[in-house]
Amino acid sequence: MTNTPDQSPLGKNSAYQTEYAPELLFPIPRQQKRDELGLAGTLPFFGVDIWNAYELSWLNMRGKPQVAIATFTVPADSPNIVESKSFKLYLNSFNQTRLANTDALLALLREDLSTAVGAPVHAALTLPEDFDKLKMGELDGLLLDRLDVEIDNYSPSPELLKANHEEAAVEETLVSHLLKSNCLVTGQPDWGSVQIRYVGPQIDQESLLRYLIGFREHNEFHEQCVERIFTDILRQCKPNKLAVYARYTRRGGLDINPWRANFSTAKPPNLRAARQ
Template structure:
């Protein structure tokens, strides 16, 4: 979905939409693809003077065995032996060393956990943080990510919050925050927030998904 669209596809409504086809017959997969692209494009651009199209790719059953599982690339923060005592978002834990030369780093954690804003059910995720700028203190960043443990918010909102907290507290030159959440309701939700244009991450599932 292009970032310029006035609307996003809400995950629960998307699940209900897909289930509405349970008794529908299509001639072939290309007809399914065309219908999805048409309906999703209309929903995302609804109310806008500008119109566009979303991207849709179907993965058919005979292709399942060829799919790969791959962990997010980067230095794993979870290796650190730190005590975590904060369980609601604590951006004050974020610090960066502005007295040293800037770095380019990719940091990863599998300990992101928040709760659904509607149901309260747990949402577990892996998060990848890529940045250029003053080096972010890794211990504080890990404690910050763990601090989402009791927080109630949607996946997309959590990623936006993480991005803005790092951006305002650590002041990187460039920043991208990408999360892959465990599947609930049959849908992958993998939000990406970035400060700069770039290729989308490869859509490869992690083992936790």
């Protein structure tokens, strides 16, 4: 039986288990939404979903609480995503769980999440003695939000996107902090910033900003929104190279930061933005 978003813990009262319960993780197949975008067979992108968990705690063998910030990197070609509330419930299940050391914790996290998404998941911990080494940073690029545009449409409209195919190709990085979508199940708002790097025909910036604002009343998970943005820009503007990276604000102690690209480039830095 295939899991669907409406079967997940989202929008439902949930008992918070405080002892290790990997069965709480709720995987959802990625392909359901990719079918809507006409993405079958070889994907037009590669990438990762970067999750940061700020509310991770467990007990040492003497019962003393431990805390850490965890970072998970999920490959975009994994068959499944993990629904975020189930992820939060799963992490909470460590609250009263005694573990010998951080290696034991990491082993469980990697095994359980890899099983859930159907591909190897990288997990890392930042312990309190290293909290001061964590850095913040904003997405770099030319700010689209400076443009004074009139908006009357708040659903994704790829036909808005246009590029100048008559001139020479350009290389640009564009950024907007006005990305907002809604949870696919509950309708609660998800806030984010998005960075678009491309090489190709120059994209009309006003049309791109209108398109991005068009997600404002759209119901879809973070990963799905980023793949929709990537696919729409690729099809409508036909850049030679394209990368889309979104940093979403946290909910329930978790933030999700999907990145998709179609050219050889380094994974973007996992720098927490001011709103996160």
